[in-house]
Amino acid sequence: xxxxxxxxxxxxxxxxxxxxxxxxxxxxxxxxxxxxxxxxxxxxxxxxxxxxxxxxxxxxxxxxxxxxxxxxxxxxxxxxxxxxxxxxxxxxxxxxxxxxxxxxxxxxxxxxxxxxxxxxxxxxxxxxxxxxxxxxxxxxxxxxxxxxxxxxxxxxxxx
Amino acid sequence: xxxxxxxxxxxxxxxxxxxxxxxxxxxxxxxxxxxxxxxxxxxxxxxxxxxxxxxxxxxxxxxxxxxxxxxxxxxxxxxxxxxxxxxxxxxxxxxxxxxxxxxxxxxxxxxxxxxxxxxxxxxxxxxxxxxxxxxxxxxxxxxxxxxxxxxxxxxxx
Numbered sequence: 254x255x256x257x258x259x260x261x262x263x264x265x266x267x268x269x270x271x272x273x274x275x276x277x278x279x280x281x282x283x284x285x286x287x288x289x290x291x292x293x294x295x296x297x298x299x300x301x302x303x304x305x306x307x308x309x310x311x312x313x314x315x316x317x318x319x320x321x322x323x324x325x326x327x328x329x330x331x332x333x334x335x336x337x338x339x340x341x342x343x344x345x346x347x348x349x350x351x352x353x354x355x356x357x358x359x360x361x362x363x364x365x366x367x368x369x370x371x372x373x374x375x376x377x378x379x380x381x382x383x384x385x386x387x388x389x390x391x392x393x394x395x396x397x398x399x400x401x402x403x404x405x406x407x408x409x410x411x412x
Numbered sequence: 413x414x415x416x417x418x419x420x421x422x423x424x425x426x427x428x429x430x431x432x433x434x435x436x437x438x439x440x441x442x443x444x445x446x447x448x449x450x451x452x453x454x455x456x457x458x459x460x461x462x463x464x465x466x467x468x469x470x471x472x473x474x475x476x477x478x479x480x481x482x483x484x485x486x487x488x489x490x491x492x493x494x495x496x497x498x499x500x501x502x503x504x505x506x507x508x509x510x511x512x513x514x515x516x517x518x519x520x521x522x523x524x525x526x527x528x529x530x531x532x533x534x535x536x537x538x539x540x541x542x543x544x545x546x547x548x549x550x551x552x553x554x555x556x557x558x559x560x561x562x563x564x565x566x567x568x569x
Binding site for chain 2: 256257260271272275276311312313314315318319322323325326329330331333334335336337338339340341342343344345346347352353354355356357359360363364365366367368369370371372373375376382387388389390391
């Protein structure tokens with residue numbers, strides 16, 4: 254098998270197994286990662302880096318980085334589809350027949366209130382926050398991952 | 413050899429990313445066109461400098477080079493528009509109520525900024541209070557739409 258075919262096979266397997274894992278795990282999280290994303294990455298990393306050690310030992314690190322990149326790209330893309338307000342607006346437009354929406358009507362169903370409610374729901378499910386007597390606070394038991402993500406955000410901003 | 417290819421393609425991508433951020437390229441089309449031009453220049457320079465390690469494993473190099481491009485590109489949006497989750501986190505450093513968080517996000521013009529950005533990217537246009545999807549980036553948007561359908565994802569926003 255040529256190296257080109259090996260890379261293509263890696264990408265195709267990544268996509269197919271991602272689909273299988275998504276139908277199995279759905280949207281289960283171990284914050285901030287989805288099980289489907291994480292286990293798919295591990296599966297492909299172990300499978301293809303072992304194969305590359307056997308057949309293309311010179312390309313072992315390339316195989317590792319291809320899978321790391323695929324993990325990062327799909328993690329971002331799926332996050333974008335599920336949580337990004339801009340992607341939601343675009344998808345809502347794509348789902349409309351004429352690709353157009355009435356702004357005032359749309360604002361009634363999707364606004365800051367909806368954005369906050371969705372996120373609070375997700376953060377509560379992943380146990381990053383807790384709500385007590387109408388007060389929302391960070392869950393100190395789990396705060397490390399949320400702090401870590403916030404640190405990553407501020408780091409990207411600075412580059 | 414393998415590590416040289418990785419480091420070389422990552423360094424080239426970081427250089428392009430940093431330069432484009434310094435000169436304020438935020439539109440995807442401009443970023444992508446600039447990247448193609450930059451890659452062509454790199455290709456010719458590498459060819460004239462006889463950097464054999466690239467041409468010997470050209471497919472592997474091009475593949476990892478493109479993947480680094482996508483990874484860095486996807487990190488770009490978090491740089492300019494603060495994610496609502498990040499804003500909520502800022503609010504929650506002290507205890508807060510849902511109403512206060514909503515007010516904070518409204519004061520940060522979370523929704524308006526995104527509509528403005530989509531307009532600047534020429535992905536949507538606004539006519540007589542209607543948001544209309546343009547044909548720009550339709551290939552990329554269709555790919556995103558296909559991923560959503562295929563993985564049965566729900567776009568919650």
